Amino acid sequence: MSDKFDVIVIGTGPAGSSVAISCAKEGRRTAVIDERDYGGTCPLRGCNPKKVLASVSTMVDETERMQGKGIQEPASINWQDLMEFKRSFTEPVPEAKEKSFKKAGIETFHGKATFTGEKSLTVNDQVLEAERIVIATGARPAPLPIEGAEHLTYSEDFLELDQLPKRIIFVGGGYISFEFAHIAARAGSDVHIIQRGNQPLSAFDPDMVNLLQEKSKEIGITIHLNSSVKAIEKNDTEYVVKADQDKGEVSFLGDLVVHGGGRVPQTEDLQLEKANVEYSKSGIAVDTTLQSVSNRHIYAIGDVADTKGSPLTPVGQMEGQVVTENILHGTGNKASYMGIPSVVFSEPKLASAGLTEKEAREAGYDIKVNHQDVSNWFTYSHINDKPAAVKIILDKETDYILGAHLVGGKADELINYFAMAIQLNIPAHQLKIVVYAFPTAVSDVPTML
Template sequence: MKKYDLIVIGSGMAGMTIASKCAKKGLKTAVTDSRPYGGTCALRGCDPKKILVGAAEIIDRAYKMKEIGIQGDISINWQDLMAYKNDFVAKMPKDVEKGYEKAGVDMYHGAASFESEDTVRIEDNLLEADKIVIATGARPVILDIPGGELPIDSTDFLNLEELPKEITFIGGGYIAMEFAHLAARAGSKVTIFHRGKTPLENFEADIVKHLVNATEELGMELHLESDVVTVEKKDKGFTVKAASKNGEKVVQTDLVVNAAGRVPELDGMNLEKANISYGKKGIEVNKYLQSVTNERVYAAGDAAASKGLNLTPVAVLEGHAVAANIIRGNSKKPDYTEMPSVVFTLPTLAAVGMTEAQAKESSLEYQVKDGSASNWYNAKRINESTYAYKVISDKEGHILGAHIIGPHAEEMINLFAMAIRAKLKVADIRNMVYSYPSMGSDIGSMV
């Protein structure tokens, strides 16, 4: 048996942060992953997705500018785009391993399972540690329906050698909406089935309505309050059946993508042997991200049932907190004050802070400023018809929440996040001098 100060299970952004920081402080550290090193974001999520979305952005921009001076047709060569993405992804695991090697971290490759409260097995290796971190991330949910094993998942989609002519997505969250918009811009006919009344339920409802309209205007079929009940293989394609209050809907499609959500990846870890309490949202942790039932164990990122959103920057934030608590003892609590999140559809939807529904549920007095900005200069200059905002502030003028859909919303939302963190008031934001013409210059008019 080999003994360590720290074992980190998972090599994504949370695990990478913790292992590297602790090793540099002199802790004898080991890390393991059942997949290539790098985690979901770098290999199977945010980064490769945004490379593909970048191509779709060009198509979208050119299409909208056709009426105002751009001529000719452009299209996505899927094979060339995927080759570029694959080249980027292929380099990542070796780069990550070099970082671990430089930091003096011992690397293992394999799934970890607990033998006791302080011992894990990784294939033929039995390791003991004073502290163990679970940072295994999340995996796609398994569809519990006849034919539920037939759809591909988000990882498979990001590795498609060819893009089918017709694609059906099951789900209405980030993954479904982002990939649907990408596929539509690449030339596929897209159908989306979602069981909820609206997609992206956790986002500001009024802003999501703009996205729904933009989605349908692109020719995508969006079926809400529709439960997919069966998926059947038919010749070269699939038959998808969905039930709703309006009856049964049957779609013939070339490909089905399971984008119905993600759950913490804790399968096969024998957590019970280590007295680790967990639920549907992950490892149950205290305010220091320490297991509530096994003080040797910490969790971070999507594997932890924390108050943080399931986002890469939040995983990094929690990684820094966990590393500090392991090194110096429990003293650091993650600050979730501002957690901007973005849905990389086209147009892009971005949010930070409270929705209006959450403001209503709170005891705070608040005010709302919202509206369409489609007739503002920044929309007109690129012929963008979808551009809207909603900003919520308290009675003193501090920003409680900001919600934007439109061009470069992913960048504008960061300015609102900074305003929340810095406790700037509406008057401060209005009175700033912004560069012009820029998207940021619209912020003063949004508050």
């Protein structure tokens, strides 16, 4: 005997939660399923706890760069106190999330969801059915073809460290590695990043990435490019990481080796074949309305879906809104990924929205590129914020902003203004005539254009 619902959502992160609560409020009988604590990666094991740690790292950087300019003593990080503070944000989430579901009239299930048919699944041996099932299971660390990969520590484990090791090696040069490396280095660790290719953070503008790399080196992070990790060995008191470089095999010694090699869609154990759901290593195949191309009862959103969107929380939330409208009203809404901003919360921060210079040229646009070092502008010079730079890609024909790329302490907030302009098709000349509060970072926007 099965329990029948209108909507079942698998995954309780921000994307899945928004769908479930919205459907329940509209009178749909709704259920949520999660095999882990309710709340999802971002609030519990990703964005939010990472930002707590990164913000403290920023404060340390601010006091260091203002030595002799009004600040006498640099700040330092007490790791145990910081982790306790971080847990004050993460620990309340699962209970609060479950209470919000129950308040909305949503039935909650803890366990692993496994499909048994196109509209049915089991959780804890209980059979559930629904006309609409939304898969929002997120992503997991990508398996790395490395001998001794069992010795890797993962990002969520790093966020729970009671003690910060003296020597840390990050395998891979993506978001996780750079954000955590900047935190660890400013907390006193000797940090190495091992990057297989010749540029880390490959989705970002290379000129901005180069500036971040130089700053990373200044604070004691060693970056090894064109280095392919082959094996990790554990000795009594340390790990040995072996990598191939042009000059031959090299070895690195560390007390902790962290997986920073990217993530893949979490489709394991769902048994999607039984639901006639097409998927690949890139995720569940969906159309522009985020509906499964092979099973029209199924939707997929967030990191588990194979879309044009980046693996970002705001992307998942946007997709959740699209799916909610399509389930409730059959509107056929489509997901749009134009101009969605992305930020690396290192210090300085690295931010991007829209097309890179290379992408714009390859797309055939006649472009104007405003590439400026802005570290001597008052916004940055009065707090000794270096490096700071901006690259704006403009369409000469329409005056629309095609892309924006920034590095600096204000990049995470500034990028939102450029993202707004890209998404709403606001031409550059209109941004220039706005009267902004001064002196603020945003008041620099007209000069950047």
